[in-house]
Amino acid sequence: MLYDLLIIGGGINGCAIARDAAGRGLSVRLVEQNDLASGTSSASTKLIHGGLRYLELYEFRLVHEALAERELLLAAAPHIIWPLKFVLPHEKGLRPVWMLRLGLFLYDHLARRKRLEGSHMVSLKGNALGAPLRESYNVGFTYADCWVEDSRLVVLNALDAKERGATITVGTRLTRARREDGRWIATLEGGPEIEARALVNAAGPWVSEVIEGALHAHSRKHVRLVKGSHLVARKLYEGEHAYILQNPDGRIVFAIPYEHDFTLIGTTDVPYEGAPGGVSISEAETDYLMESANHFLRKPVARGDIVWSYSGLRPLYDDGSLNASVVTRDYAFDLDAPEGAAPVLSVFGGKITTARRLAEHALDDLRDFLPPHGEAWTQGAVFPGGDMEFDEYLVSLKAERPFLGDALALRLARAYGTRAERFLKAAHSTADLGRDFGCGFTEAELRYLAENEWARKADDVLWRRSKLGLHMSAEEQGALRAFMGG
Ligand SMILES: Cc1cc2nc3c(=O)[nH]c(=O)nc-3n(C[C@H](O)[C@H](O)[C@H](O)COP(=O)(O)OP(=O)(O)OC[C@H]3O[C@@H](n4cnc5c(N)ncnc54)[C@H](O)[C@@H]3O)c2cc1C
Secondary structure, X not given: OEEEEEEEOOOXXXXXXXXXXXXOOOOEEEEOOOOOOOOHHHOOOOEEOOXXXXXXXXXXXXXXHHHHHHHHHHHHOOOOEEEEEEEEEOOOOOOOHHXXXXXXXXXXXXXXXXXXXXXXXXXXXXOOOOOOEOOOOOEEEEEEEEEEOHHHHHHHHHHXXXXXXXXXXXXXOEEEEEEEOOEEEEXXXXXXXXXXXXXXXXXXXXXXXXXXXXXXXXXOOOEEEEEEEEEEEEOOOOOOOEEEEEOOOOOEEEEEEEOOOEEEEEOOOEEOOOOOOOOOOOHHHHHHHHHHHHHHEXXXXXXXXXXXXXXXXXXXXXXXXXXXXXXXXOOEEEEEOOOOOOOEEEEEOOOOOOHHHHHHHHHHHHHHHOOOOOOOXXXXXXXXOOOOOHHHHXXXXXXXXXXXXXXXXXXXXXXXXXXXXXXHOOOOOHHHHXXXXXXOOEHHHHHHHHXXXXXXXXXXXXHHHOOHHHOOOHHHHHHHHHHHOO
């Protein structure tokens, strides 16, 4: 089979390009060596944000594009994306009030905003927003960005791509590709050769490995791997708001309410030289994040409060910066298209937030190499399950299926939106959904994930299609592993 586009990598960028291209009528194949979102795209801070700190780095193009995406994505996936209020405490001796005010003024005005609140200066004394903080914090600012279930956004991109005709295969590594007669002939590990008119290298941290190892090519652009880690602690404070904490080293660290019972603390910027994959938090990063949180919080976080951590590699476009914290967060493409030969577009950098726009730009760059196809269409297009107003949908789900109970109805509405109906079908009790593996995760839900969302192993389910790994007991997880055979 000859595909128009072969995409390497099932992270946010590869899946967003697959969705966009399939919707334009192109024939698309995407291969992912492990699970969807098993690379960087499940290890982010999970914010759809403009990136307040990037203003200091004069990244106005990126901030403008990212800010504009916030409301668009909020409307397109209201189940997995929701507004999040941030509190930025002013710290004497760090950024002065006028500078914070100026930054937030720009943040408020760099892109159109209808649903998200603008910034305000607030007193932290006698205010619930200031209650978790040490007494020395008198004033701060509030502003809004959005929360996103990052790995679910990846899967919804893939699902939408599939429903528009793309073929997505997980557990499939591209090992080699060569150019022949104006086409790519690609070898997939353990599989047949496939042909494509154009290749997209969206391998994230592996982007250079694919260029040099699989394509035997060279790129004028290079990737800079920067590790970032997060801690998950038992809930450190009450309230639905997050904190953006300024560090004396000029960096910022977020503390964010997470999965109802926890607080997420992150992140770090650590230059990384090794092979991509399998990264984990170091003692030094744990100390750094704990110190950062404890500098601000009245009730300090102790080692015993930490229940989980995760790390990922930012596949940044190497702009030659000396300091890992200031390497550009914007994306760049390398389009290698020698006269008469099939093209490959390699993606460097990119955020969860900007993946939809990145996909549009990638297809603009590839347009002349592909058969005639449709125009950009994803602006305003809803993701699977997002065709509803969230609060109304939750009320109706609870009313129609009272047996779910409030907590499970909320979890299912958040995870699947209206797609939950597909496995709840005619169920009148939880018993109708088959075996309950714990936390209301039933055989019916598992079957839906396996048949529709490419879930093959227990970790796919526990840590990427959901975060049930934080909630299910070791025994429950063991039983799920035994049932799924791995
Ligand atoms: C700590 C941290 C915090 C972040 N926070 C945010 C945030 O809050 N908001 C935001 O918008 N962005 C954030 N980001 C940025 C964002 O997460 C990344 O830029 C994005 O996930 C990169 O996606 P990707 O698709 O390029 O790479 P990946 O998600 O890594 O996907 C690449 C995929 O390619 C696959 N692959 C590699 N080689 C092959 C091969 N030969 N064959 C088949 N498959 C292959 C890999 O298995 C992998 O799944 C953060 C990043 C980090 C690290």
